[in-house]
Amino acid sequence: MQASEQLGILAEIGGDYREAARLHEEGVRSARELDLFTQVSFRLARQGRIALLTGDTVRAAELHEQARRSAAEQAHRPALQFAEIGLALGARRAGDLDEAEARLLPWLDWNRRLGVDIGVALILAQVGYVAELRGDAPLARTLHRDGLAAARRSGDPRALALAFEGLAGAGSAAAGPGDRATAAAELLGTAAELRESLGTPLPAAERQDVDRATARLRARLGDEAFATAFARGRTLSPQARAAELIECPGP
Known part of the structure; x- marks a missing residue:
């Protein structure tokens, strides 16, 4: 599961979105089989990033929202941030600048407090x-x-x-x-x-x-x-x- 995540990230960086989507979908299945629900959130959000890059904005929003809910259920702030930033990226691409900013600013403060x-x-x-x-x-x-x-x-x-x-x-x-x-x-x-x-x-x-x-x-x-x-x-x-x-x- 961990290897497929890194391979998926490399595929995304290289623009091979079909391979990235396949690897992240595989990662979601593996995480669910292992009951690693935080990883389910991260991998759903990574799927959402790929959907956004390939122009499927509706699917991207659905995946990022699923990831957000899963992270919230686990009270896992890094996973919640990753999902929220994905929703912000989608909002900015759609021209909803107010929503994008509203989702981003709380995480800016959070990262500054932690020195990230x-x-x-x-x-x-x-x-x-x-x-x-x-x-x-x-x-x-x-x-x-x-x-x-x-x-x-x-x-x-x-x-x-x-x-x-x-x-x-x-x-x-x-x-x-x-x-x-x-x-x-x-x-x-x-x-x-x-x-x-x-x-x-x-x-x-x-x-x-x-x-x-x-x-x-x-x-x-x-x-x-x-x-x-x-x-x-x-x-x-x-x-x-x-x-x-x-x-x-x-x-």
Whole structure:
């Protein structure tokens, strides 16, 4: 059961959603046979993530709600958080930003109290995207910058890439001088290079936020200037760029 979970996660990261769904369904069966009801919750939620990524939003909501109820019955906070974040992701994709935020904020406080930096980074990224989609670019930038600091503390390079992408999204939505858009395009290049260096480029189903920022920046800068900035971003050190953004955030 534990092996199938890790294999399912790897399949999801690689974009092999059919295999991920099969492995997580197998995991739900195994967990139920063993009466490991907390694991039932986690594996149902992982199934929900795959349904969300493959566009089956109704099924995703059903699976995440089943996972939420199972976690609540066990009074298991980490499993409950995992299910609730899945429901928040679905709400954001559906455009219900109020519901997404309402589900995310309690868990942001919880992770901060426990000092779980990777959880803080993930939730701040999602709350930052909520702010961006509402048109509040300054708040989005603040949230993503705080998420970048948490990602840096966590030592997780994929969390660092997510924070760069979030900051690029906030930069793409902000009014102001053209150098802000250029810096945002560079951040997209840095994030892409970081992900590819790990062998985990974003699958198409997870590119919604990056593609939105890319479209805005191409429209603002033009294709050639965007490509130049993106390529320059690929050459920058992620660690140095993170330190610069945290220590000297700018306007």
